[in-house]
Amino acid sequence: MADDQATGTGGLRRRLTLAFLLVGLLPAAVAGVLGVRQSLHAAQAARLESEERLVALSAEAVAATLRNGLHILRAAGGEDDLRRAVLAGDRTRLAREVRSLHDHSPAFASVLVLDATGIALANSLDPAVVGRAFRNRDYYQGVLRSRAPYISPVPYVGAATRVPTLAIAAPIWASRREFIGVVAATFTLERLSQLLAPASVVAAGGANRGGDQGEVYLVSPSGVVLAHTDPSKRATTVAASDAGAREALAGRRGSVTWTDESEGVRLGVFAPLPEIGWGLVYTRPYHPILFAMPYLFPGILPALIVVLAAAALAGTLAARQLSRPILNLQRAVARLREGDFAARLPEDRRDELGALAAGFNRKATALQDLYTNMENKVAERTATLKTTNLELARASQVKSEFLARMSHDLRTSLNAILGFTDLLLTQEADPLTDKQQRYLAHVANAGQHLLGLINDILDLSRVEAGRLEIHPEPCQVAPLLEGTLALFRTQALARRITLTLEIVSPLGELMADRIRLQQILHNLLSNAVKFSPEGGVVTVTARQIGLELELVVQDRGIGIHLEDQERIFEMYEQAGTAEGRQKGTGLGLAITKRLVELHGGRIQVASTPGQGSTFTVRLPGMAPTGAERADADAPRPLVLVVEDDLQAAELIRDHLTQGGYRVVVVGSGHAGLGAARRLRPHAITLDLGLPDMDGWEILYRLKRDPDTQAIPVLIVSARDQGRLGLSLGAVDWLVKPVDPKRLFAALQRCRELGTPRRTFRILVVDDEPVVLEALEALLTREGHEVLQASDGEAALRQAETARPDIILLDLHLPGLSGFEVVGRLRQIAGLEAIPIIAFSGKFVSPEERTLLTQQAVQFVGKYGAVAVNRLLDDLRQISSLAN
Template sequence: MILDPSAPLRTGFKLRILDSVRAKAQRLAFIRVFHNRKRERLVRKYFVVSVILIAGGLISGGLLEIYFRYIEGLEQVGSTQQDAAVGAAVRIERFMQDIATTMKAATKSAELNSPRISKEYEFELKRLLFLAPAITEAVALDSSGIVQAQASRFRAVSASVGTDLSESTTFKETRRGNSYFGTVYFRGSDPYVNVAVPIEHLRGEITGVLQAETSLRDILDVVSSVKLGKAGYAYVVTRSGDLIAHANSRLVLQRRNLRHLDQVTAAYRSEPGEFRPKAIVTRNIEGQKVFSSHAVIPILDWAVFIERPVGEAYAPIYASLLRTSILLLMGLGVALLASFFVARRVVRPLQTLRQGVEQIGSGDLSARLEIKTGDEIEILAEEFNKMTAHLREAQTGLERKVAERTQELTIANEKLEEASQLKSQFLANVNHELRTPVSAIIGYARLLRRETEGQIPPLQRENLRDLLNNAERLLAQIDSVLDFATIEAGKMEVRIERVKVEEIIQGAASTIETILRDHSIKLTRDIAPEIPAMNTDREKLRQIILNLLDNAVKFTERGEIKIMASQQNGSLKLVVSDTGIGIEKGDLTRIFEEFHRGDRSSAKKYRGTGLGLAIVKQFVRLLGGEIAVESEVGKGSVFTIMLPMDHKESAAA
């Protein structure tokens, strides 16, 4: 291989440049980190980090506190209203239970000692009206549901004596032995409800039913007595949505039905008799946004609602949240001020450290850091001082080594220049001293063969042919050496032109066939007819084919050499195969190396310089292609080349 004499010199220069770049990079790194005061102020960074940490903690904690205070406030407001609703529900339930108890006491009259209810029981009914002012009418039914006695406070009794009420729901339900509270109905603008209790002659023996019509106007007093805040109010609604009592009696007189309200729907979403307190934010009958709580009266299937405007209900919550927010902001301000002062105190030594390191980074290795803080910063400053001392020593040693290396490279460069001159002189001598006389020998041999055609004996004619073949082979080897030297020097040019592949292959094959006259070898061509002309270097393509065929002839004693050409995916595919001795697996990766001729036995037996395949590989690379080889010892070798049909480059890289 011919070496580039300037390579070591370029390597030395690269090393020097690399060392210089590294030193500058280290210096720039120091300057970037510590020099830009406007962008990298440590006080500001420390303060920002402190603000983020402290403010983040305080704000997170404050937001959690505000959230939980809000939830607790909602629960407290809801609990307060719920307690008021439950209290009102208990009072209403007790009011109705008292009426039922008074009625049960009336069933214990001596007039009912006999199984049959007599008309004289009317006195007890009137006495019942006196004891329970809410009762407006009372009737006594026997076990068959026939009215036996009656009494009314204001008007004639709706059911006269002898009336059959056995099919009424009130009678049927009470006949089973339990007190019964009927559904609410209105007479005029007043709500009423029927209350009935069983009449027992003996324990478990029901002899009749005492039924009373009860006015619900007294419930208004219970509702009106509920005072919650400035604008809180209460009202009572049945399952069907009828308004029984309201702090605003005008709404009751209007006989409003409220089952379309969300709070009424929520209250009766469960089964009757189930106690499920609720508290929701919704709109009232007038469309105002309110905070609503309710309690269901199971035995009556009524619901008591307590409502307040949202603004009033949430006022204590908002006040608590405001106080918490003010305290949070005050704590945050104090924490930020403390962080700022602490940052300045902690960062001041770091500023001194930065200034010292800035001097070191600018190249002043004599600078020392004088920091006395008694902590890690002082230790860091001492380490910087030690590092500076080491850098001074290293710089001195490096300068000495650079001077020595420069001297060595200068001497080596002079020797390489001398070697380059010798190489150039040698190649010139080869070209002049060898190629010129060999070319003359070939010319005289050809002239002699032409002039003596048919005039000399066969033996002399054979000797003349051997002379011409050997001279041409020697010239080819000289050309190979010169070509390879040109390739190694990077001066090999590629001349692109339109080339007919078949002509190149036929010409190379004809040249090889002159060599095969004395060999037991058959040369076969298989050229696809559809191969178009390609843009490539004619001489290099011809040399590639000639070298491959010559290599096949060299290592094939008998058998067949075959060259195939076809177009495949926009590339020319050339395949040269032989039935020669083959190649060892260990040599497959080395056969394209310059001057490689296999093992010693084959090198002595077969002629050549070992440059043929090396030149093939270099030419294939120059033409933008690839080469591959497959071989088996004793069976032959197959060389495959892929070349682009349209080579764009005009010169080798």
């Protein structure tokens, strides 16, 4: 007894037993019978009330745990750090995030993150599941359908926990409420069963004081037992006769009796979890014999009347004493539910209710400490992440600046090496010996290889920084394929490799970045030739499928093992063993894949070791064949009118039709470029204010495209900028409203173009002496007079005194930059219309390119053979138009 008092257990049981004995002494009389019966009924009702409240407390504990878990997941799904990690696919950072969530949420068995397609990106318990597809899990499907937090209704064996498990999940949103993934947490059925502790106290106390063990279980809407005090009954299905489960799932609370075929009559106390549709049931055997006890003592009523009164008083006092702590517990739980973590119960009792109050206070204190620590740690980690992000940003900026400086210096040196090598190889005055030419060819090949490596590294830096961009334009696919294959024929011939191009169906135009499209095919052909044995065969197949272009590059080389086919598109990866690998950075296929994806396409590989590989590229943007060409062969000259104003277009069309011309009208820049390539008109009238493209950009593209550069262009605009338009290659400038006489006179001049090209006085501006020397030799060989300037101020002085015909300008000069030189030149009378061709060894952003276009500056790209060829093409084009 002393031990019971010390531990605070057994006191309540002794008081209840004493009350029952006092009531049992009064069965002798009708009044005693009524009193005993009332006392017994009151005791039964009190017990049911106690059981109902404890069951409700357990239900609230389960609901609160799930609610808190969903709150944590919802908050995590909205955090910037987790969102950025999912968008970047940064699995290392995601692993840290899910471990942090797991560490600060002990109730979770595991925490995992899925991307929008259901692929696991991180798992706090078992990293081995990363990369697996979980799109068939009900919690992923539930979040995907509802875009809201979700609780699994049925347990399953977890991939990480490997035991019966339930999951809760919440969506991960991007900054504009775009669904990008799912963050989920799991609870084992063992953990859910531990939450039934308050109701389990009643179950452990015995059903009717006779030692029959009660049971507490949690049931889902489908009748599956999610948690149970008996581990063997978890994840089973409740019996059809279980009325308690039916009532709880119907959303009601209270008690009910029913008959079970194997266990007889049972009493069930139930409570719903309305927020999630579950039910909690406490069941025990039901013995009605208790209610017959008043009839067992009919002869002692006269002697126990006084005891009856005392028993009634004692019963009233006992009921009040028993109900007070339970009511206090109910109020404290309500305060906790409302977020008041300071709610506590008095610990002035030394019985089971006192022990329950002490346990409740300990849990409340632990929950309060958990939330306080979590807020502190979130603040600390937020500060740490901010510091880390700043450091990463600085490191990225340093890397970008280093790459920019390195590329400029390397390209400058390579430009001199390749330029002078080309001059030596092509000179006729003092021919070289065969050995000297062979040596110089080796130098040129090595330089081009080094230039390719530098380009790959710079493209990689842009991929990592998200700055790799494309500039789509209409491209004729067949000539581009033939030209790219021609670059490899010498290399293939040296190793007796057969290069074949098969065009299965007629190919139209493709809206793509011409340079990047050639780079895609170049990288695939380079690998195919590199890994083919001597005497092998490389086949390029092209076909148009609907509005998509399919390119297939097939070789009969060494092939790729299945386990290597996924990672060959990763950075710095090459398939095969170290002994069998070829030279290169391992960046080609990674950059190729990114370029294909930037075009909205996809790339696949199929390969068998020892039999070869097949790379398939699908690109959207093929134009359907038009009906305009059917009229192109008519005898009357054709004029293409590019004008979005319907009235202006109709007026020009009527003038031209009356003058004996055929007319095709288009209302956008892209349509105009495509029609010019298809129809090859005798002339084009171009409006500068089109909705989709700047008119200067259209003129630039027309004059850069070999298929359209010879077509005369008449600019039609409300602004008078004739000198500027003529400097960019236009034949004439017509101010709206169009004068028909001037229009027909300009069209007549279009037929007279074709006089021999002339030579120019060209001012070359660059701060690198080797570049100046190389360009001077190149331009002198073309017959032009060359002036030199090494900085912006000198360039302005030379331009004002020498009045050059054309200026070749490096954009990144020391002191006064090339952009500032352009701005100053456009403000000097007499120099504002000088054609300017710009180049650079550094990265030029899209915004800077747009600025150059607006100032009528042609940009030929970075140093290298491609830039030099574009420079000579521009000069020849200007020469042919100058007369």
